[in-house]
Amino acid sequence: METPDNTPEAPSPTGIAAQDWATASADPQYRAAVVDLLGALAYGELAAFERLAEDAKLAPTLGDKAELAKMASAEFHHFEQLRDRLSAIGAEPVEAMDPFVAALDGFHKQTAPSDWLEGLVKAYVGDSIASDFYREVAARLDSDTRSLVLAVLDDTGHASFAVEKVRAAIDADHRVGGRLALWARRLMGEALSQSQRVVADRDALSTMLVGGVADGFDLAEVGRMFSRITEAHTKRMAALGLAA
Amino acid sequence: METPDNTPEAPSPTGIAAQDWATASADPQYRAAVVDLLGALAYGELAAFERLAEDAKLAPTLGDKAELAKMASAEFHHFEQLRDRLSAIGAEPVEAMDPFVAALDGFHKQTAPSDWLEGLVKAYVGDSIASDFYREVAARLDSDTRSLVLAVLDDTGHASFAVEKVRAAIDADHRVGGRLALWARRLMGEALSQSQRVVADRDALSTMLVGGVADGFDLAEVGRMFSRITEAHTKRMAALGLAA
Incomplete structure (x- = not known):
């Protein structure tokens, strides 16, 4: 919700972004990068x-439980x-997801919420950072892949639900804010460390990000992208009543 | 899959079964019984x-995980x-579900599967018994409520998935069969004891079952219904390669 559909910096489509999948996928390295991207996104979902089904068990009321089950x-x-x-582009889904299982499971294992509010903050922070990242990348994808990525990033209603519940809890007890701010910092740190692990492991994906594929990001642009994502995170934490 | 859409004994609709909701719900006791039934079914779902989302975590492969997530x-x-x-019939869903939370949570707490196969057997046995019960009751409901109950009992594909996986595991190691047979007996025992708890607590529902409402079951018929359900369970266990 906080992230506009297109970042203001997004250039009008050129290169791969102006092509459809049929044309763009003729480049085997671009094809491999997209399979990686969709595999990572699929396992993330x-x-x-x-994670949401698990959090539903911590829900304080039946209504909250149903709300989380809906998002799941x-x-x-x-x-x-x-x-x-x-499958449609001829990739085996399980094989495409497999390289990202360790990093995502590692992230979730290192950041198991100890209560309902930590679960809400985690889902909110995690979804928002992931959305920001995929939206940045989407602008550089072929038109068919871009439409799909933007469609699955559509708001599932989680953000406003989490914000409302967390703000109410902080209003009721200000000490909760300090604890959750620490928690959000830990989440951001763990997310960055697992992302680095993925980028180091996946050649095609990283090459697309740092500019080896025509119209990919250059290294300076990747740096700017991470700044934008971190900035958006800081703003969201402030909106939540948490110091980032 | 093992249970036909209509039990052979089902009489052609008379009394309440021949009425729609608008007519049948004029009787406040019938209305209360239906709210109970839908509340129990909703919380059961x-x-x-x-439970399925939890079992998905035990899945041995990503494909199995996705299959369970789909069923969930x-x-x-x-x-x-x-x-x-x-909501449409003017009942508050959370209030309608509330009386059944303790019994269902109690059942799940007493029967937490310790591995993937126990989870599959539990889901299969539990869903099948619940389906049998609701199909029996459905024949006595007004036409609108009956359509809804039969629609939500539609096979989610779980049965054939569970049967296939469990049979393969028993083929691979016959000792697994003995352990799972004991487990299935424990599930049936716990299900019966929790059902009795519900029936003892919920007047309107029980009255409909034992015949206080026109065209409800009489006590002898309830006994026969329980025999039919137990028999169907025994047959399913045999099909699975388990002694019931």
């Missing part, structure tokens, strides 16, 4: 499904779209 | 969602239909 189900449908797209 | 999501959509129906 499946992991998000599990929405993430599952996103997963289905990505899996079907992988 | 929400609990099934949580299907259960959630059933929950949504039941919740919307409760």
Whole structure:
């Protein structure tokens, strides 16, 4: 919700961004990068499904439980779209997801929420950072892949639900804010360290990010992208009543 | 899959079964019984969602995980239909579900699977018994409520998935069969004891079952219904390669 559909810096489509999948995928390195991207996103959605279903168990009321189950189900449908797209372009979905299982599971293991509010903050922070990242990347993708990526990043209603519940909890007890601010910092640190692990491991994906593919990012642009994502995170934390 | 859409004994509609909701709900006791029934079914679906999402974490492969997540999501959509129906007939969904939370949570707490196969057997046995029960009851409901109940009992694909996986595991190691047979007996025992708890607590529902409402079951018929359900369970266990 906080992130506009197109970052103001987004250039009008040129190079790959002006092509459709059929044309762009003729380059085997671009094709491999997209399979990586969709695989990472698909496993992210499946992991998000599990995380939200798990958080639903911590819900203080039946209404909250149903709300989280609804979001979990929405993430599952996103997963289905990505899996079907992988199949459609001739990639084996399980193989495409596999390289990202360790990093995502590692992230979730290192950041298991100890209560309902930590779970809400985690889902909010995690979804927002992931959305920011994929939206930045989407601008550089072929038109078909871009449409799919933007469609599955559609707001599942989680952001406003989490913001409302967390703000109410901080209003009721100000000490909660300090604890959750520390928690959000830990989440951001762990997310960055796992992302670095993925980037170091996946050649095609990294090459696309740092500019080895025509119209990919150059290294300075990657740096600026990380600044924009961190800045957006800081703003979101402030809106939540948390010092980032 | 093993249970036909209509039990052979089902009489052609008379009494309430021949009426629609608008007519049947004029009787406040019948109305209360239906709210109870939909509330129990709705919370059952929400609990099934949580249980399947939990089992997905035990899945040995990413493909199995996705399969369970799909079923969990299907259960959630059933929950949504039941919740919307409760709202549509002027009942508060959370209030309608509330009386059944303790029994269902108690059942799940007493029967937490210790591995993937126990989880599959539990989901299969639990869903099948619940389906049998609701199909029996459905024949006595007004036409509108009956359509909804039969729609949400539609096979989510879980049965054939579970049967296939469990049979393969028993083929690979026959000792697994003995352990799972014991487990299935424990599940049936716990299900019966929690059902008795519900029936003892919920007057309107029990009255409909034992015949206080025109065209409800009489006590002898309830006994026969329980025999049919137990028999179907025994047959399913045999099909699975388990002694019941």
